[in-house]
Amino acid sequence: MTTGSRQIVIPITELEQSAFCKTDGNLRTLTLEEEFQAGVRWQKVPIRYLKMTPEEVNDGIVNAREVLGDQVILLGHHYQREDVFKYADFSGDSYKLSRLASEQKDAEYIIFCGVHFMAETADVLSGPQQTVILPNMAAGCSMADMAQTEDVEDAWEDLASVLGDEDEIVPITYMNSTADIKALCGRNGGIVCTSSNADLTFDWAFERSKRILFLPDQHLGRNTALKMGIPEDEIIVWNPYAPMGGHSPEVIRRASVILWQGHCSVHTRFTSQQIQESRDKYPDVNVIVHPECTREAVDAADYVGSTEYIVKMISEAPAGSVWAIGTEINLVNRLAKENPDKTVFCLDPIVCPCATMYRIHPAYLLWVLDGLMAGLVINPIKVDGQTAIDSRVALQRMLDVAG
Numbered sequence: 001m002t003t004g005s006r007q008i009v010i011p012i013t014e015l016e017q018s019a020f021c022k023t024d025g026n027l028r029t030l031t032l033e034e035e036f037q038a039g040v041r042w043q044k045v046p047i048r049y050l051k052m053t054p055e056e057v058n059d060g061i062v063n064a065r066e067v068l069g070d071q072v073i074l075l076g077h078h079y080q081r082e083d084v085f086k087y088a089d090f091s092g093d094s095y096k097l098s099r100l101a102s103e104q105k106d107a108e109y110i111i112f113c114g115v116h117f118m119a120e121t122a123d124v125l126s127g128p129q130q131t132v133i134l135p136n137m138a139a140g141c142s143m144a145d146m147a148q149t150e151d152v153e154d155a156w157e158d159l160a161s162v163l164g165d166e167d168e169i170v171p172i173t174y175m176n177s178t179a180d181i182k183a184l185c186g187r188n189g190g191i192v193c194t195s196s197n198a199d200l201t202f203d204w205a206f207e208r209s210k211r212i213l214f215l216p217d218q219h220l221g222r223n224t225a226l227k228m229g230i231p232e233d234e235i236i237v238w239n240p241y242a243p244m245g246g247h248s249p250e251v252i253r254r255a256s257v258i259l260w261q262g263h264c265s266v267h268t269r270f271t272s273q274q275i276q277e278s279r280d281k282y283p284d285v286n287v288i289v290h291p292e293c294t295r296e297a298v299d300a301a302d303y304v305g306s307t308e309y310i311v312k313m314i315s316e317a318p319a320g321s322v323w324a325i326g327t328e329i330n331l332v333n334r335l336a337k338e339n340p341d342k343t344v345f346c347l348d349p350i351v352c353p354c355a356t357m358y359r360i361h362p363a364y365l366l367w368v369l370d371g372l373m374a375g376l377v378i379n380p381i382k383v384d385g386q387t388a389i390d391s392r393v394a395l396q397r398m399l400d401v402a403g
């Protein structure tokens, strides 16, 4: 059992999260050398990529794609900057892209323009003959970094010491977690979920147990639990830096849902005040937010749903309708551009992209493509044997539950 308090370690990805925020609304891609000034960690890249102009980078990418042909598929997450997203063969949220990766059996190389946990999931679900590549290894996820394996293992031990080993608690991890955490869930009778099927996985878990440990996003966990009618006083937050998560054994035994103390720094920027301001400005506005937002923002919104749900809602909305969106700015900007007959804008007046997604600069994409043309695999993502097996178990349970 872990009894002492730990020193609080804020993930570096969290500290860097606002590095690319701007007030002038301009997210134009600069040379890599200029973007390095943002002061975040970037993976080292050969010097010749630093000064390349956007045109030179574009020419290089187009040429490499022609040469490499069907050997390569390129997946682009919705939150990627437009100057990378435009090259994607397939786009979607992390779950959709991972499934697509598993279906593309002919492509030898899957270049995942997203963040590290997504590339890991694609590797777990893709065939053994395929290699997943992440263009910039510094493209992590601050939320995934908030659930470190050692901390979660300690918490699991602590919970077992209070609850006993069997049938008392089922771990659920959000897709946005490392392969290690997914594997821990796979080994311990748990399951993976996405923001569109979290409620189904809660049902699945409650058929097997009285309690859920939900990792790593407290907001998705809380919003799902409340939506399902779980009383507020049965929902607690596990602080990994406090002994026993900050709770007495009695409180833990009374809890139905134990939320890991993690969050998304992008989605927690949205507030009920921003929602009120959008209503003041546009009386007939529809407010739609992602369930990684805080409860306060979710309660104040008109619609709540996953990235794919948001895309569908805006695309199918009637011409002339007005939409204020609480999700990542690159997606909001793209939806605004693709729906010129509607008024679409971001709830947050400050333009604040996900700083880890933003690290997939087109020059990094060119770098890994050039590598493949020269017979070099740069930045392969490989989940090791047992971790891949165990995380596949937890992913498969989700696929069985949610299809």
Ligand code: SF4
Residues within 6 Å of the ligand: 079, 115, 140, 141, 142, 143, 144, 176, 264, 265, 266, 267, 328, 354, 355, 356, 357
């Ligand atoms: S938007 Fe949030 S959850 Fe998604 S990759 Fe960025 S930090 Fe992680």
